Amino acid sequence: MERFDVVIIGGGPAGMAAALGARESGASVAILERDDRLGGILNQCIHNGFGLHYFGEELTGPEYAKRFRDQVTKDGGIKVFLEAMVLSLTEDRLVRAISPTAGLLEIEAGSVVLAMGCRERSAGAIALAGTRPAGIYTAGMAQRLSNIDGYLVGKEVVILGSGDIGLIMARRMTSEGAKVKLVAEIMPFSSGLKRNIVQCLNDYDIPLRYSTTVTRVAGEGRLVGVYVAPVDDKMVPDLSREEYIPCDTLLLSVGLIPENDLLNGSKVEMSRVTSGAVVDEYRQTSVPGVFSAGNVLHVHDLVDNVSEEAFVAGRSAAGFARGELSGGDTVNVLPSQGVRYALPQRIHKGEGKIKIYFRVDKVYQGRTVVVKCGEEVIRKKKTLVMAPGEMQNIEIDASLVTGDVSIYTEE
Amino acid sequence: MNTTCIMCPMGCSLTIEEIGGAITVKGNGCPRGEKYGRAEYTHPERVVTTLLKGAFGGVVSVKTDRPIPKDKIGDLLAWAASYRLERAVSTGDVIEENAADTGANIVATSDFIMK
Amino acid sequence: MERFDVIVIGGGVVGTAVLRSLAAYKAKVLLLEKSSDVATGASRANSGIVHAGYDAETGTKKAYFNVKGAAMFPSLTRELHVPYRMVGSLVAAKEGGLPAIKALYERGVNNGVKVEIIEREKIEALEPNIAPDIKYALYAPEAGVVSPYKLTIAQADHAVVNGAEIRLEEKVVGISESAGGYLVVTDKAEYHASYVVNAAGAGAVEINALLGESTPEMKHAVGDYYILDSKAAGVVNTVVFPLPDEKGKGILVAPTADGNVILGPTSRVVPHDEAEINAVTREGLALVREGVGKLIPKVDMRSVIRVYAGTRTAVGGDFIIEESCKFKNYFMLLGICSPGLTSAPAIGEYVAEKVSAALHLQKKEAMRPLPPRFRLTEASDEDIKAKIALDPSYGRIVCRCEKVTEGEILSAIHSPLPAHTVDAVKRRVRAGMGRCQGGFCRPRVMEILSRELSIPLSEVRLGDKGSEIAPYEVKDGYGKI
Secondary structure, eight states: OEEEEEEEEOOSHHHHHHHHHHHHTTOOEEEEOSSSSTTGGGGGOOSEEEOTTTTSSOEEHHHHHHHHHHHHTSSSOEEEESSOEEEEEOTTOEEEEEETTTEEEEEEEEEEEEOOOEEEOOTTTTTOEEOOOBOEEEHHHHHHHHHTTOEEOOSEEEEEOOSHHHHHHHHHHHHTTOEEEEEEOSSSSOSSOHHHIIIIIGGGTOOEESSEEEEEEEOSSBOOEEEEEEBOTTOOBOGGGOEEEEOSEEEEOOOEEEOOGGGTTSSOOBOTTTSSBOOOTTOBOSSTTEEEOGGGTSOOSOHHHHHHHHHHHHHHHHHHHTTOSOOOOEEEEEEOTTEEEEESSEEEOSSSEEEEEEEESSOEESOEEEEEETTEEEEEEEOSEEOTTSOEEEEEEGGGOOSOEEEEEEO | OEEEOOSSTTOOEEEEEEETTEEEEESOSSHHHHHHHHHHHHOOEEOOEEEEEETTSOEEEEEESSOEEGGGHHHHHHHHHHOEEOSOBOTTOEEETTGGGSSOOEEESSOBOOO | OEEEEEEEEOOSHHHHHHHHHHTTBSSOEEEEOSSSSSSOSTTTSSOOEEOOSSSSOTTSHHHHHHHHHHHHHHHHHHHHTOOEEOOOEEEEEETTOHHHHHHHHHHHHHHTOOOEEEEHHHHHHHOTTOOTTEEEEEEETTOEEEOHHHHHHHHHHHHHHTTOEEEOSOOEEEEEEETTEEEEEESSOEEEEEEEEEOOGGGHHHHHHHHTOOOOOOEEEEEEEEEEOGGGTTSOOSEEEOOOBTTBSOOEEEEOTTSOEEEEOOOEEEOGGGTTTOOBOHHHHHHHHHHHHHHOTTOOGGGEEEEEEEEEEESTTSOEEEEOSSSTTEEEEEOOOTTHHHHHHHHHHHHHHHHHHHHTOOBOSOOOOOOOOOOGGGSOHHHHHHHHHHOGGGGOEEETTTTEEHHHHHHHHTSSSOOOSHHHHHHHHOTTOSTTTTTTHHHHHHHHHHHHHTOOGGGOBSSSTTOBSSOEETTTTTTOO
8 A cells, every 4th residue: 555645636726726736845755646638627627817916917717727736746756646536534644535547546544635626517406497408508517618629518608607717608608609698697797807797798789688587498309498587585586577588608707615525424514605625724623633625625716826835735735734733712703794704714823824715705995904802903994895705814923813803895 | 997906815806097198097995906998908918828729639738938918818829729849949949920910929848859 | 122021119127027028039130229328218217117907908919018118027037137027016096096096906907917906004014104194095916016128128139138139229211111121211221021010119100101101100208217226225115106188197105126226207298209218307397306204204305316207108098009900010109107017027928929920930939148247246255256346447437426347337338239428328237326426437437438449538438429429639729619
């Protein structure tokens, strides 16, 4: 049986950054990646806009992935298993995986970093009514078929959901000669970035309708059209105003879900809000030696944040494997009043700065973010605007933390 | 012209007008919006990313190595639709200089092996 | 013109059961199916219940074949390696429902079914999550759940292994009497058959019409279903029904044989020309949620991974399983709605006996067994290691949710009845049936199909003709719209 100080499950942006973080701390590191190359979903994200924060320049997805891949594979110090799918992970960190070349693998891990990413919500998950023809895809599936395989899924497109992948695919399909007839968003706002709304929709005169959903689909072999209707403030569609839009393609961009199936039945405490693990500032879960980072922990909007978070997780995992990760009591970070979730959910009292990431529950203008410990305000920050689609962060001084910390917004 | 500012999540609705040669930007919440609106009015530019097909199958992802005028995006995409790559390329290789007369080079953003 | 002893029309669970039973005889048999695979109609989209047999009126064909069929399931599913679990069923009733439960109990006893009336304490022991107002239940310990499409496919595979032929995507467009038998014309070829079995399900009326045989009025009822993630398994242990009403057995909550949870169906009558469209409705789904709330309110609707609809076709109150009076050696299987799945194996045997008697067919000495499929999630570590050492494709996971390897997909594509569409692969090995619903694996399955069938990716289909998934190459359409 092989042994590594740090075993990283997943070789996308989070896994690669975690590997570099762990390697920098002198650990022996292995990455188990299920695909036949490193990079994850970045490989199919051929648009630009990645890396502005991390590298100070705008890169495309494949380029961003390559920067990390080159470092990971530079000196052979990080063992990379490709086409290796992890089947199980035990509490004492025995990792069981299979691959065509290695067969059934059993690896003993000093610590584990979970970096499996997320998946897209499917038509089934939203209980889409109507028939079950070809022509209905998650945006990411259509993206893979186009950008990796070179095939286009259709010519007349309706997109449900204005998440970033949906917006990006609106432009992508248009630039392949398809006609995107409508982007329907059930919420009164978009979870996508402003920049994508302008550059992917407005630039190409693609209409975006808020508070609108697809009520059913039609077609037997292939999709022939969808019905859309406005929704009320409880998101119930007004079927008397149903409108039929002929199209051969429906793309879904209706949410991303951290892919934590490996943790089913485990003792890792999970958050019902993020669908990821509950972690401390080292990104350590409730099971000692098991860390989590990137979209498997909580869905990010910028890969730069994924890299930063995963680097910390990797470095901390190396520390744990050496027995040097400082333990001690933690306090809770509790979101309220406009803050939907905050992460890490637990922090240690002590020295240094801790960055708390959070998302708000709707669009706020001119609000102040407050971090309080007991009755004492330990950090305050005025903001111009905060939207649910854009992750925020606020840094606090760990030495001011004496007990549970609450984070909220106020006028 | 009306547009949305993308400088921050605020997304101010900008109205840009030209009266007697003077350009005015309204609706912006800060000086960055003013600058953005002015640029969008006078010379809007975009980096374009797309695919090129290999002559014998397969695709490679590419980008323009600098922003190109927005009104040239159509020309560039038409060029990309007709182009067939006939050699292997690596990330960063220039595939076509001054593609479709846009002033930008087309650069590979991934590796491509001939099929 | 090719000549067959028997042609079976329709590749549902009934048609393939007939075909498999016929394959036990020394005869040339052919099954014609208009779709791209077997099990694409009612045999795909139903509740997957092996009914105990208390529901059908005593003395009917439904009662006879149900009870006989149900008894065949344990050994049949073992022989064909089909997921089946004898989980038992409950018909749950509130205060005041006892007389109805007693009536079902009487019928069960008369039909020869093991049934028992149980009260709250025992109900809770079986179903801890049962609704608080449920007081009585009819418990049938020998009811079960089965994968209906896997059974259909396995019957087809087993028939093929034993010399039967199946031709997919061949629609019968004409039948006429000819030289002591029948001329069967399809959209691709003409055949002569000494005996014809009409097992065309919802389409049986059209087949009868081609020959000039009349069909009693058919009634089609569409039902909406939810499927829940395997993570939700455990919320229900048995098949839980409400008291039946005039529409049928009602909205049930049950584990599936493959480890998910199924909720449904509704019962919405549709005209004949909509019988094979199978569209889910929002109203139907709302009814399912309402019905489920009355039985197992704890079901978590956030774990839904798929919704679908299926159609049951009925002719009057009972099955029609008989040779035509007008046309000798033309056998009709009409209105095989619930408990059709349970009855199918027994119907298959019955029809094969009738056919063999008419044609004086000899039984083969033995049938070749159907080899089991390798299933990663069910194999021991030793078997997995050995399998990958022999064929590395069994170490390459394609469907991550259901842990399906490339090797398993290849075996589906090259099975006795080959899978040549994405859905056909899915039904055989579960690639794409998990919580991401093919979000990740569908393009991979398409790539494998494209390679194995030597067709461009643009020609890979989800199911029937016209269901190409990515029909265009990038760039090809630019500027043409």
